[in-house]
Amino acid sequence: MVCVVVKPTITTYVHPIDITVHPTYPPGYRWAVHLGDDGPTNISRCIQAGHSPTMAEAEATRDSHAAAVCVAITMFGIGVRLEHQTLTSDPIPAEADSLPLKIVRGN
Numbered sequence: 001m002v003c004v005v006v007k008p009t010i011t012t013y014v015h016p017i018d019i020t021v022h023p024t025y026p027p028g029y030r031w032a033v034h035l036g037d038d039g040p041t042n043i044s045r046c047i048q049a050g051h052s053p054t055m056a057e058a059e060a061t062r063d064s065h066a067a068a069v070c071v072a073i074t075m076f077g078i079g080v081r082l083e084h085q086t087l088t089s090d091p092i093p094a095e096a097d098s099l100p101l102k103i104v105r106g107n
Contacts, residue, residue, distance in 0.1 A: 007079045010047075012066045013040040014058045015087035017051070021094050028053040030092070031062035033069055037083060040091050059086075 013032045017025050032040055032049035043049075048065045052058035062084075070080050 007081045008035060008073065009037045009081045009083060010035060010066055010069055010073075011037045011083045011085060012062045013085050013087060014055065014062055015040070015090055016055075018090035021090060022092070022097055024097060025051065026053070029055050029058035030090070031058040031065075033062065033065045040085075040087065041093070041096075043096065055086075 011034045013034070014029055016029055017027065019025060019027055029052050030049065031052060033047045034040070034042070034045045035047055036042075036045045038045060047069055050061060052061055066082060066084075070082055073080050
């Protein structure tokens with residue numbers, strides 16, 4: 001028997017917030033850490049997400065959260081694959097604003 005070990009993928013996203021679609025959000029950038037790589041709109045795979053006023057802050061916050069997730073998983077002896085994606089537009093539909101999510105704002 002052959003045993004194949006598949007490393008889970010942790011995918012991170014940063015994208016600008018379209019305030020015309022999301023008028024209740026302040027201008028800035030969303031960051032998110034997802035389990036898997038099936039896109040930023042699948043919030044069922046979102047481990048942590050938040051808002052930062054600048055892209056640099058969003059990337060730094062995203063990176064620190066992604067590192068914590070990767071360390072936690074590897075502590076169980078499971079290797080992970082980490083991918084970063086920077087998007088140029090906001091992929092999140094307006095309907096997502098009404099979902100009962102706790103969004104981390106800032107650091």
